[in-house]
Amino acid sequence: MIAYITWNINPDIFHIGPLTIRWYGLLFALAFYLGYLIFKRIYKRENIHLDWLEKITVYMFIGVVVGARLGHCFFYEPEYFLQNPIEIIKVWRGGLASHGAAIGILVALYFYARKIKKTYFWILDRIVIVVALAGFLIRMGNLMNSEIYGHITTVPWAFIFIRDYPEGFPVSDMVARHPTQLYEGLIYLIIFTGLYFFYHKTKMADYGGLIFSIFLVDLFSARFIIEFFKENQVAFEEGMKLNMGQWLSVPLVLIGLFIFIRLLMKHRFTEMLAPRNQ
Secondary structure (H helix, E strand, O other): OOOOEEEOOOOEEEEEOOEEEEHHHHHHHHHHHHHHHHHHHHHHHOOOOOHHHHHHHHHHHHHHHHHHHHHHHHHHOHHHHHHOHHHHHOHHHOOOOHHHHHHHHHHHHHHHHHHHOOOHHHHHHHHHHHHHHHHHHHHHHHHHOOOOOEOEOOOOOOEEEHHHOOOOOOHHHOOOEOOHHHHHHHHHHHHHHHHHHHHHHEOHHHOOOHHHHHHHHHHHHHHHHHHHHEOOOOHHHHHOOOOHHHHHHHHHHHHHHHHHHHHHHHOOHHHHOOEOOO
């Protein structure tokens, strides 16, 4: 018999009176903090006034929260939220969509780029580095919540999510599932590492849109594939050959390919990948 990994982490870290500190919230906050540190290094390197660093945190926070919440509400449960619009603002009850967060970030950064008088691609090429890291941390938060897991499987690294069952339910009767939070999170971490290397060690950041295009193609191609292993998030996806996450990933991959191919038509890839010290 295969000894699957039993997962029963309490999503709450501790309580202070009525206030509950949860792993998801902590990891979400950590994503912003680490993103701030990385961007501080980028701004110092490129002689951007650090006053703008404080402002981008605000723009990003609003873009992520509003975009992710509206994305979940209108991509996955539009009928319910249109009938109960007050529920949209109850973010603490859960329900955030990464595709919505991506759209929210793109909109927020458009206005931010105009404020600092930089091109849109300049900010996008740099922000995706920290977005990939944030994606890793948020998926780890999903793991702590025992949510967004995969289909039933017999692979030896499968997880039994104890908290998905009623208290007292025998573990022997529980089924093991793909830990898709880990799959997705680790891929995001690899993408972050690659983008960070491209920015610091090559000339790719000098070609507006190149790093951004690689991010779009890699991240959303991975997301498209991983969705085949995931449980559907809402009932209407049951009759679909491709679920909502996959349909939303396709245009983002195509946009990335379009930008990448346009750059290749103007520049040699070896030229763009040349070490920065040359």
